[in-house]
Amino acid sequence: MPRSKRVTIADIARQAGVSPGAVSFALNGRPGVSEETRQRILAIADQHDWRPSSTARALVGAHAGVIGFAVNRPARTLGTEAFFTDLIAGVQSSLAARRIGMQLVVVPTLEEELDTYRRWRRANQVDGVLVLDPRVDDPRPELLRTLGLPSITIGGQPSPDGEHATLWLDDSAAAETVFGYLARLGHRHIVYISGAAAHEHVRLRRGVLDAMSARGVRGEVVETDYSPSQVSTVMRSLLSRAELPTAVVFDNDMMAIAGLRVTQEMGVRVPGELSLASFDDSIVTGLVHPSITCLTRDTFLLGERAADFLLEQLDASEVLPDRMGPVPTLTVRESTGRPVS
Amino acid sequence: MPRSKRVTIADIARQAGVSPGAVSFALNGRPGVSEETRQRILAIADQHDWRPSSTARALVGAHAGVIGFAVNRPARTLGTEAFFTDLIAGVQSSLAARRIGMQLVVVPTLEEELDTYRRWRRANQVDGVLVLDPRVDDPRPELLRTLGLPSITIGGQPSPDGEHATLWLDDSAAAETVFGYLARLGHRHIVYISGAAAHEHVRLRRGVLDAMSARGVRGEVVETDYSPSQVSTVMRSLLSRAELPTAVVFDNDMMAIAGLRVTQEMGVRVPGELSLASFDDSIVTGLVHPSITCLTRDTFLLGERAADFLLEQLDASEVLPDRMGPVPTLTVRESTGRPVS
DNA sequence: GATCGCAACTAAAACGATCTAGTACGGTGA
DNA sequence: TCACCGTACTAGATCGTTTTAGTTGCGATC
Numbered sequence: 001m002p003r004s005k006r007v008t009i010a011d012i013a014r015q016a017g018v019s020p021g022a023v024s025f026a027l028n029g030r031p032g033v034s035e036e037t038r039q040r041i042l043a044i045a046d047q048h049d050w051r052p053s054s055t056a057r058a059l060v061g062a063h064a065g066v067i068g069f070a071v072n073r074p075a076r077t078l079g080t081e082a083f084f085t086d087l088i089a090g091v092q093s094s095l096a097a098r099r100i101g102m103q104l105v106v107v108p109t110l111e112e113e114l115d116t117y118r119r120w121r122r123a124n125q126v127d128g129v130l131v132l133d134p135r136v137d138d139p140r141p142e143l144l145r146t147l148g149l150p151s152i153t154i155g156g157q158p159s160p161d162g163e164h165a166t167l168w169l170d171d172s173a174a175a176e177t178v179f180g181y182l183a184r185l186g187h188r189h190i191v192y193i194s195g196a197a198a199h200e201h202v203r204l205r206r207g208v209l210d211a212m213s214a215r216g217v218r219g220e221v222v223e224t225d226y227s228p229s230q231v232s233t234v235m236r237s238l239l240s241r242a243e244l245p246t247a248v249v250f251d252n253d254m255m256a257i258a259g260l261r262v263t264q265e266m267g268v269r270v271p272g273e274l275s276l277a278s279f280d281d282s283i284v285t286g287l288v289h290p291s292i293t294c295l296t297r298d299t300f301l302l303g304e305r306a307a308d309f310l311l312e313q314l315d316a317s318e319v320l321p322d323r324m325g326p327v328p329t330l331t332v333r334e335s336t337g338r339p340v341s
Numbered sequence: 342m343p344r345s346k347r348v349t350i351a352d353i354a355r356q357a358g359v360s361p362g363a364v365s366f367a368l369n370g371r372p373g374v375s376e377e378t379r380q381r382i383l384a385i386a387d388q389h390d391w392r393p394s395s396t397a398r399a400l401v402g403a404h405a406g407v408i409g410f411a412v413n414r415p416a417r418t419l420g421t422e423a424f425f426t427d428l429i430a431g432v433q434s435s436l437a438a439r440r441i442g443m444q445l446v447v448v449p450t451l452e453e454e455l456d457t458y459r460r461w462r463r464a465n466q467v468d469g470v471l472v473l474d475p476r477v478d479d480p481r482p483e484l485l486r487t488l489g490l491p492s493i494t495i496g497g498q499p500s501p502d503g504e505h506a507t508l509w510l511d512d513s514a515a516a517e518t519v520f521g522y523l524a525r526l527g528h529r530h531i532v533y534i535s536g537a538a539a540h541e542h543v544r545l546r547r548g549v550l551d552a553m554s555a556r557g558v559r560g561e562v563v564e565t566d567y568s569p570s571q572v573s574t575v576m577r578s579l580l581s582r583a584e585l586p587t588a589v590v591f592d593n594d595m596m597a598i599a600g601l602r603v604t605q606e607m608g609v610r611v612p613g614e615l616s617l618a619s620f621d622d623s624i625v626t627g628l629v630h631p632s633i634t635c636l637t638r639d640t641f642l643l644g645e646r647a648a649d650f651l652l653e654q655l656d657a658s659e660v661l662p663d664r665m666g667p668v669p670t671l672t673v674r675e676s677t678g679r680p681v682s
Numbered sequence: 683g684a685t686c687g688c689a690a691c692t693a694a695a696a697c698g699a700t701c702t703a704g705t706a707c708g709g710t711g712a
Numbered sequence: 713t714c715a716c717c718g719t720a721c722t723a724g725a726t727c728g729t730t731t732t733a734g735t736t737g738c739g740a741t742c
Contacts, residue, residue: 006463008728019692024730034690053464055399056728059697064396066444085426092447101466103407104445106433122347123394124697125442228628257628264630284625287569287598289605349698360722365700375720397698400727465727685741692735698727705722712714 007050015048016041027052054101058124066101067310068126070116072109072133082282083299087154090303091130098311114143121147128310130154134166136200152310154302156200158322165313166322167306171201174328175208178277178295179217181330182247186338187275189218189245193234193255195226202251205279220245228258235262244274246339252280256292260335271337281331290334297328348391356389357382368393395442399465407442408651409467411457413450413474423623424640428495431644432471439652455484462488469651471495475507477541493651495643497541499663506654507663508647512542515669516549519618519636520558522671523588527679528616530559530586534575534596536567543592546620561586569599576603585615587680593621597633601676612678622672631675638669 013020018037025032026041033041045051058064069091071084088104095102103126107113117140120126129149131140134156141164144151153159153166182190192209194202202223209219222238224230231250238245239262250256256278263270270276270290278285281294302325313320354361359378366373367382374382386392399405410432412425429445436443444467448454458481461467470490472481475497482505485492494500494507523531533550535543543564550560563579565571572591579586580603591597597619604611611617611631619626622635643666654661 006728009730010728018690020729021693021731022691025691028730032690037690051460051463052730053400053728055396055405055464055466056697057730058396059394059400059699059728060730061697062730082423088445089447092445096447096449101444101446103442104429104433105442106430106437108437119392122392123396125396228624254624254628257625261628261630283569283595284598287595287602288629289602347698350700351698361699362701362723363721366721369700371701373720378720393700394698397727398700400698400729401700402727403700683742687740688738690736693733694731695733696731697729700726702725703723705720707719707721708717709719710715710717 007048009050009052012041012045012048012050016044024052061124063314064124064127065099066103066126067095067307068103068105068116068120068129069132070105070107070113070129072107072113074108083280086299087132087303087306090300090305091307092303093300094304094307094311100311110139114139117143117147117149121149128152128314130306130310134200150310150313152306152313154306155325162321163319165309165320167302167309167325168322169201169325170327171204172208174279174295175205177328177330178249178279179209179212179219181332182249182275182277182336183212183215183217185247185275185336187247188216188339189220190247190249191220191222191238191245192249193222193224193231193251193259195224195251195255197223205251224255226251226255228254231255231258232262235259236266239263239266239268239274244268247275247277247336250276250278253278253282253285253292253294256285256294256335257288260288260290260292270335273340275336275339277336286331286333293333293336294331295328296331298326301326348389350391350393353382353386353389353391357385365393402465404655405465405468406440407444407467408436408648409444409446409457409461409470410473411446411448411454411470413448413454415449424621427640428473428644428647431641431646432648433644434641435645435648435652441652451480455480458484458488458490462490469493469655471647471651475541491651491654493647493654495647496666503662504660506650506661508643508650508666509663510542510643510666511668512545513549515620515636516546518669518671519590519620520550520553520560522673523590523616523618523677524553524556524558526588526616526677528588529557529680530561531588531590532561532563532579532586533590534563534565534572534592534600536565536592536596538564546592565596567592567596569595572596572599573603576600577607580604580607580609580615585609588616588618588677591617591619594619594623594626594633594635597626597635597676598629601629601631601633611676613681616677616680618677627672627674634674634677635672636669637672639667642667 009020009023013023022033023041026038054065091102105116107116129151131151131153134153153164155169158168159166197203206221212219222234224234248259250259256276260276263274268274277293279295281296285292285294305325309323350361350364354364363374364382367379395406446457448457470492472492472494475494494505496510499509500507520531538544547562553560563575565575589600591600597617601617604615609615618634620636622637626633626635646666650664
């Protein structure tokens with residue numbers, strides 16, 4: 001059995017005629033080596049294609065070279081959301097350039113998520129974490145602060161105290177974009193078929209729709225559990241009324257497509273008799289017939305920004321100020337038009 | 342500044358009145374401690390909620406407690422594929438129970454993927470890897486073998502030499518299911534709108550369709566690059582012919598939906614004049630109108646099986662024999678019916 | 683000419699596990 | 713009585729870094 005041919009810092013040091021410590025200094029750009037020596041060391045390291053073992057690094061409490069992402073969503077339904085994959089892909093695109101890894105776990109409960117953070121911290125497995133789906137009275141930022149684990153919260157509103165860095169989304173402006181567009185088209189009776197009101201963005205959107213009564217728009221909200229089947233039921237009863245609304249807005253693309261199907265089954269012309277729109281876009285909304293007007297978010301970009309934000313936070317000593325995520329734009333397609341008067 | 346209150350193996354050892362080595366033995370279920378002592382040690386460890394640092398473990402070359410997943414697909418388009426998220430979710434569901442982590446990276450090229458494996462091996466960052474999208478003359482199994490990094494290949498055909506464990510998919514049987522179903526309905530002219538022929542499954546499906554000429558079915562293949570726009574073009578010219586085929590099969594759900602849109606634009610009734618089917622399912626195929634008949638694969642289950650397979654491979658000394666992935670089933674919906682004669 | 687400061691290093695202790703090579707001890711067989 | 717064996721441990725090396733606490737040599741300062 002041949003001797004291990006693994007190259008270590010000691011090999012580099014030996015060849016450069018210095019101690020391992022000097023190599024470490026040279027590599028991490030800290031004082032203690034002359035510029036000349038530094039260059040020599042780096043050249044030799046490069047020549048041997050040597051990179052410090054991130055495991056060993058992590059052990060001594062330096063950088064692990066890995067960020068953590070614990071997603072607390074039901075594993076079975078994760079796949080239906082393009083949001084998630086887009087986000088991951090964006091995060092990756094930003095991390096890849098800097099050769100930083102990402103540890104991903106799907107956790108069933110909030111308690112497990114907190115546990116995961118504790119474990120990561122203990123073993124120094126990750127340098128920082130991304131936190132998804134902020135909630136009211138969220139225990140996570142608090143825990144992460146006491147653990148001393150840098151984090152970026154994605155979504156929600158700016159953190160009130162500025163005590164945890166947040167990449168927030170301007171949900172009110174987004175809602176204003178959608179409802180305002182319909183109002184300007186001339187719609188005066190808009191139904192918003194929403195998901196669970198427990199979500200902050202649902203409440204914000206409601207607020208915006210309510211406020212439009214000042215512009216003479218009658219807003220109506222129907223709450224669902226996001227499931228296509230419930231959307232169908234709601235939609236069916238809605239279209240059975242004597243007087244139809246002129247526009248329906250859905251919380252996401254799947255809901256919109258489920259809604260569109262009901263209009264086709266019941267023979268309601270879109271956009272002739274009814275306009276449809278969605279707060280979430282995906283590739284499929286442009287492929288159905290008629291294609292659906294959607295608020296388009298660049299989730300990939302959101303992921304990139306979040307990763308960049310976290311990486312900056314890692315070598316900052318203070319909690320960085322909040323940032324705003326990419327602003328969504330309205331993609332107008334075939335499903336919306338002027339109401340017939 | 343208070344002393345670090347991190348619990349280590351030494352603390353546990355001290356309290357149990359034994360050496361750290363004994364604790365390690367007890368924990369890893371190896372001989373060298375009496376059953377009585379083992380229980381005492383485990384109880385104390387449990388009481389302190391102590392778990393060995395996976396970083397330290399990884400450094401000495403024992404288990405890292407993490408598996409690796411390097412995905413070589415364009416990051417920007419990753420999100421459009423529910424396949425990927427479903428797979429991840431399935432893998433996670435299997436790993437979570439055993440408290441094993443997963444490191445996920447998206448790599449732009451094959452060369453970078455190979456590099457990633459080398460890096461992981463060097464730092465002992467992962468215990469094994471999952472390999473996606475097998476290709477002809479695939480250099481990856483070879484590299485992984487020389488690196489001594491256990492791996493499971495997901496998809497493709499059984500490995501000819503049995504030298505790398507593969508969770509293969511029976512693509513021929515799948516194709517037989519779809520084309521056979523249409524043939525039994527009475528279809529005698531089927532067009533298969535496929536993705537790139539470079540993919541093995543595309544070739545297999547073609548083969549199955551060709552073989553159906555023995556049953557009096559005329560098969561026709563049109564190759565595309567998977568893009569909805571190209572599918573539209575192809576579909577439009579197809580439906581402009583004097584004599585239409587009676588059934589069209591697509592490689593995936595998005596292509597099928599793009600195709601469906603063309604039928605609606607051109608006023609071709611589905612399934613009255615034309616039946617449509619897809620080799621890939623997703624939530625949306627059941628929501629459009631008409632809903633689309635699809636081959637449904639349990640990708641979540643595939644992920645679970647792959648993870649289980651890998652975990653078994655980790656503590657096997659030999660390369661395990663190949664296994665077959667979950668068999669897809671046909672979900673018949675509204676888009677297929679008997680051809681009008 | 684002693685002292686100081688500084689740059690450029692080195693030596694060795696961490697980090698927290700695993701694992702090999704021992705050791706202590708009680709029992710056994712001749 | 714003594715060699716021998718097995719069980720149940722312990723001591724200490726090891727993994728590959730980072731980092732702290734020196735050490736050395738040299739020019740400047742008073």
